[in-house]
Amino acid sequence: MTKLQNAIVGGVRAVIGHVPESWLPGGTPDPLIDKRVTLGEQQSRVDGPDKVRGAARFAAEVAMENLLYAAFVHSTIARGRIADIDVSAAAAASGVALVMTYRNAPKMSVPPPIGMTNLKAAGNHTLPIMQDPEIRWNGQVVAVVLAETREQADHAATLVRVRYDAAPARTRFEEGKASAYTPESILVERNRIEKGGPSRKFAEAAFKIDAVYTTPWENHNPIEPHAATIVWRDGKLIVHDATQMIHGTAGSLAKIFGPNAGDVEVSSPYVGGGFGAKGLWDHQILGAAAAKLADRPVRVALSRASMHRLIGGRMQTEQRVALAANADGKLNGLLHHGFGVRPLHSICDEGFTLTGRSLYASESFDIVQHYVDLDLLANSFMRGPGETPGTFAIECAMDELAHAIGMDPLELRRRNVATRDPLSGAPHSQSAMMEAYDLGATRIGWDRRLAEPGVRREGEWLIGMGCASGTFPFMRMPGTSVRITIDASGHAHVSSAAHEMGMGTATVQRQHAADRLGLPLDRVTVTIGDSSLPFASFAGGSSQTASLAAAISSASAKLVAELMRIAGNDTPLAGLKPSEVEFSDGGVCSVGDHARQESFASILRRANRSDLSVVGESGAPLEIMKYSMHSTSANFCELRVSEVTGEIRVDRLVGAFDCGRILNAKTASSQFKGGMIMGLGMALTEETLLDERTGRILSTSLADYHVPVHLDVPDIEVLWTDIPDPRTPLGARGIGEIGTTGVAAAIANAVFNATGKRVRDLPLTLDKLV
Template sequence: MTTTAKPDAVGVARTRIEGRDKVTGAARYASEIPFTELAHGWLVLSTIARGRIRAIDDAAVRALPGVLTVLHHGNAPRIKDDVIGALGRPDPIVEVFQHDRVPHAGWPVALVVAGTSEQAREAAEALVVTYDEEPHDVSFDADKEGAYVPQDAETVKGDVEAELAASTVVLDAAYTTPEQHHSAMEPHAVTVRWDGGRLEVFDSNQGSKWVADDLANLFSLDLSAVRVRSEHVGGAFGSKGLRSHHVAAVMAATELQRPVRIALTRRQVFAITGYRSPTAQRVRLGADADGRLRAFAHENRSMTSTLREFVEGSAGFGRTMYDSVAHHSVDRVVPADVGTPTWMRAPGEAPGSFAVESAMDELAEKLGMDPIALRVRNEPTAGPISGLPFSSRNLLACFEEGARRFGWADRDPRPRVRREGNRLIGTGVAACTFPSGAAPSTASVTAEPDGTFTVRITAADVGTGARTALTVLAADALDTAPERVHVRIADSDFGAAWVAGGSMGTRSWGWAVMAAARDLREQLTLRGTEIPAAGVTVTTNTAELIAQLAQKERYAFGAQFAEVAVDVTTGEVRVTRLLGVFAAGRIVNPLTARSQLVGGMTWGLSMALHEEAVRDETFGSHVGADFAGYHFAANADVPVIEADWVPDEDPDDPVGIKGVGEIGIVGTAAAIANAVWHATGSRQRHLPIRPDRVLLAEADRAGHDA
């Protein structure tokens, strides 16, 4: 068989393959797929923050119109409580209806299933649950007792205290970030049915095989007995793994022997699908007069639940960024009566970069140095802690190109010198980085008799354009046109594959697809015959190939530049310019890559100025757990954002992709906070930078000047 000569595939801007279906409504999401005899479930969440269920009066609810069943700890099936999946132990909230304990507000205590969603909701709201309440604690601050250091959460090199004492200039500052939520456009939803003795799950998730295997293990089923599909996902950002609604839906579908759908409300999403923990961070830097770092110390404290330890590893950010004689970084966690935090876009790096990059700016001010020059002075030649060589590290080129485009050389470094009416104008900069890993994945590529190719891989396209990128990579490896390649994803039957997370998805899947495609080309060359009706298929797993990556440190890098206008009468901060320049390896599709970078930077702006989840300490639940009460950046808040990249090739990397899904958010908040200092002369060390905080800083300045 001969393939059709292709135009260039990789590096050419291409619209999403499924884009037309999405904008016309033809693409169906998890809560939109039609089923015969579909029943609807509605979760009932606890209204107390800690205690036990005394009673659930379900008799009256069962008699309501359309109600099919009510599940709770008194009648639900038992599931395993010791499951360890591909990404570790599932969030303990999946162990629903197994006991009468309530460990935090919003804990699922019952599921009402009815013929329509309206009937289910009405019945769920009528269900009477009584509790025996216990004292609870949902507070978090830098000095709260009970904090401890998790395993492998501390790194030490040299004597930080001695180097601080020997430093010419020392900075010691505290920074905080609030609890934040994923807020994906599509709320979590799942539909479950039994078909021929097999459990079929139609879901919105970040890894269908991951969810399928965890469900199989929880319900003591053979792995082959569960199939999970997640064709289209309207955003995830770390929150869409196995959750309580999956388990509850399986229980109900098993009892009723009919399809059951559970679609969470926005308030329920806030309560039971994870979040980014608040952080309290302390950064201490010591430097010689020329800006050379002698000491780098970063202490981070975050909140975890009493159910399971989760670490927001913010202290890890500096372990890759800056060289210093001595280094000490440590993450501590403090348990509270709250739901378990989880991964959220750029976990650790997003809040960690705010503290470190703000501190570097403050140190530059103390030294009288340009902030970029300080970073250049402390650029490492190898991993500052590991000593391993970098696969590639083109951060300085990002600063050079970004400074040129942003006009950094014309910047007056003095704060509070540019004014336009009531608005003070300032600019700021920050560095960013994110790991570039890969995980074993399985891909199959089939040569079809009609001259096309079919790729099958359990990838998840959560809005990143992964489906399109994989099509391009397959076409390149097959030496054919992308239009002749059909990529099927998000079906657990396609085998094990990494999830859409850690900026490793397209990199891991792409490697598997490329390897399978190249093997198929070799087979087709050897065959020299027509393709049989069943096609010719090659399946490849990259587990053995990935071992070679451990010999180097692999990261993407970037430089963020921000300009702000601060209204000193209202305290409002407006970002007027935002530029990010990145060294992110091989860019497969410039169109969707830029979209990811701009999206991440938008989130960084939102993190800097808006996002802040607040808990009512009396009741333990969130205040304003919806899009009215939890504000994030809308179109009117966002200027035209520029995102671009510099060449960043690694000849030793067989795939070359570094991932761009998360690095865009890293450093953005710090660049904006640094710009606010340049505008006003006051440091904002606590996010978000609300108007009241700006006005308070202005009042303090006025009082000090008086």
């Protein structure tokens, strides 16, 4: 069991509730792994019709009377102090109700940091917010303007005049490397790993490669910009937020402003994309503070420019990977060192070196990463944090090693796939990486690939194919709770403070509850997205589906016991124990004798009850105490590169995934494709441009920060093994992030196969190929 797993389990062991025996190491697999009715079907998302009609209410669309609109003034230096700030012209501007600066802002505590053992916190950095004149990064908010309209607020913000006493700022990555710090742990895993005598193994190896790979700073650009509508009412703070951390946001705001946790209400029924970005940042805190001062509701809706200056993204990395192999391609040594930008005030550990610990077997390992502390915005989680930049380096290095040996790069991977955890020796809970390689290779037509680079061409276009593996760990958060209510008509209502960011959470859990309770889909409703509902952890780490599934299973076990208790003796079920009955056809029946059955409605009617509610908890993820648990992927790319301009055109992407049981083929396919498109953007276009002289972000719009649009996206095919993991709820593992890992490397490797040019620096812009 790793330290990270210990932290997840041990940090909550004292507060967990019922743990189903099936989740224990060596326990019985979930019966719904094989006994399914709607799970696995292509069900459309239940929230789809409301979103298409415009009926879904997002955070910036909540109607409130007497509403004020907020605009932010950002600092223009990276380090120093506010020498003077003149807000008189802004305060006198038409429609302005309030200008807030550090001089009149209410007292606010530092946001409590999010952590694996503190799921009721959501802070992304540990800096004070508008409590003093100190400037800590270029883009920090120095004034908040509230006005009657958004246009008035934006105009008044331009009238605020700020004079700074600038101090020397650390904004250059290369200079920062000289004073980089080396943490003892990365995500509580030991940082430095030396195993098996790597120096000797490298010296003895028949083949070796040693190269440096770089990935840039990347920003989030969800379709819905960050927004919140905020009001203080009768001493309570009510926040309608675009968040993937409902209870974490509520808990953090309670600590920041001092009210009891129960006096903060957070609602977030719909989120237009999150990818790790939709946590607690300065804008919600400043909006709540300004609403308190003005004693009126406030709406904060960030512009793209404000998003890029206030919301952290993927850290910049420089990674050295060295691989050593014997004559038949078996790895003797794997070295993975690197630098990443992580300011000391940032919460996010981006473990890009964790990738090399799980994918491949090797006789020796040498792994360590260092962080560069710069005067910049805190980095944060971004789809597949750590594993996404990590797989780019590892998988490009594997391709280079295959070329050096003269071996097919897919065959090299096959020969080195780990059959158990390479470092701990723990067995895999389930792994079918070879099947994923077979599926993807067949679909892409890998046998058409020519080993010699630059040989295939059509006119000016050089054609190539590349492959790469991907990985992301299984996670399931403790403490996630679900309430199941059966009403007098026999309908089931499932509720939890979980999150719907477009990935299909409500849809899949509706399918799960229907199958678990023996009900048709139209007799099950799911309500999520509000802190008044039972606790749910954040939607991150590809953990939400498994966490909710465990909680629904726990709740259904309690529901059986309660139904049998209130059924009494005047029932066909009399004399049976809860373990001797099961859900079926809208009621409870004897296992093996469905003639002994009674409907939910009948039981409630005889008990003179209008409904029956139970709450189940997910319990500690004890399955990770014994097993190494990872989702994996095999990524394939076919593309062409113009010999004249260096333009890259990706023709096909194929992703084959081993993620346990797939619960909804339609939403899963969408998730996989979305992740692969993010990998496409990482490979070809995405890069945050920083002026290292001033620390100012330059690419603050979608005109300057390029994400893939429709014409950039090629034909994408996704496949999966659909082999259940017997150690997880429903046999499933999370799929939200595995789609992104490995994609950039597959594209870079295809570029090499097409051109013979090895580009180790993302993005793969045409200037690097001409």
